[in-house]
Amino acid sequence: MGAVAVLQAGSWGTTLATILARDGGRRVTLWTREAAQAERIAAERENRRYLPGIRVPDSVAVTADLRRALADADDVIVAAPSIGVPALRDRVGSLLRAGQYVLSATKGLAEDGRRMSELWTEVVGASRVAVLSGPNISREIAAGHPAATVVAAAEPETARRLQTVVGTPMFRAYTDADVVGVELCGALKNIVALGAGAIDGMGYGDNAKAGFMTRGLAEIARFGFAHGANPLTVAGLAGVGDLIVTCFSKHSRNRTVGDLLAQGLSLPQIRERLGGQIAEGLTTAEAAYRAAAAEGVSMPITEQTHLVLSEGKPIRQAMRDLMRRERGEEIAGPLAEVSRLIASAAAARRG
Secondary structure (H helix, E strand, O other), X not given: OOEEEEEOOOHXXXXXXXXXXXXXXXXXEEEOOOHHHHHHHHHHOEEOOOEEEEEOOOOOEEEOOHHHXXXXXXXXXXOOOHHHHHHHHHHHHOOOOOOOEEEEOOOOEOOOOOEXXXXXXXXXXXXXXXXXXXXXXXXXXXXXXXXXXXXXXXXXXXXXXXXXXXXXXXXXXXXXXXXXXXXXXXXXXXXXXXXXXXXXXXXOHHHHHHHHHXXXXXXXXXXXXXXXXXXXXXXXXXXXXXXXXXXXXXXOHHHHHHHHHHOOOOHHHHHHHHOOOXXXXXXXXXXXXXXXXXXXXXXXXXXXXXXXXXXXXXXXHHHHHHHOOOOOOOOOOHHHHHHHHHHHHXXXXXX
């Protein structure tokens, strides 16, 4: 089997390196930015900072030398936080060889609103880039629990290649051609999860949370369609599947951040609680808000999230303002939104 480089050693990167070596029988090199962290993981066979209690197989090589990590890899999986991907892309670009494929496992947007696959396409071309997304809580997957995921790529052969790379007996990978939709679902659900966590923190109950998630899914479909996504993607693993787990799991950082905000903690206090872990929704909310405002896409949940995070609006007031919006026709929620978008696209083609 081919060799894989996993960049970098957060909880998700460590999980992928672990299951690919342990369950997939692949040769894996795990790269981390800090030499001291690489030495600790290699010696202790555990990433105590980000994934305590999970053994990293002896066969996983751990290094802080990026050139070494990429040297023998046939495929590269990037699991770095979105805020660090542009700089990492610039370092990796000159080291990649012809024939190496990049699988982006980052669920977020760059500060300028670009998707991660767009950044990687600039250095390797669209035909060698794919994205990984789905209801993938890292600790459960690392523990060997069953999970499913989606590998999306513009080229079907690329999707199938990387499906084979990441799939294991307990990590079932499906392919998809909708790179835009899969990627945006993975990024935007984090915004909804912040609000779902706030609902938990305010004690508003399950009805409020279910309604909020459903309207959030419609918002994701609307934004995705405006960027060329297949609106039906929201009904799959990358859409509703990932949204459910991120809004409900006790391991979800974005849900936790919303919960803590509602309890009155400040963002600096919450970041300290996260212990270096990144909640992608915090940066994605601002990027998505700016993009939606510029393009005239209605995203009331994203707008209120922006007001809470960037302008200090009280969370309870944001929730009240969402409830006071002009009443509309629901019909079938996100499915109605999807149907409307598909009909609009068909009419445009006929015109």
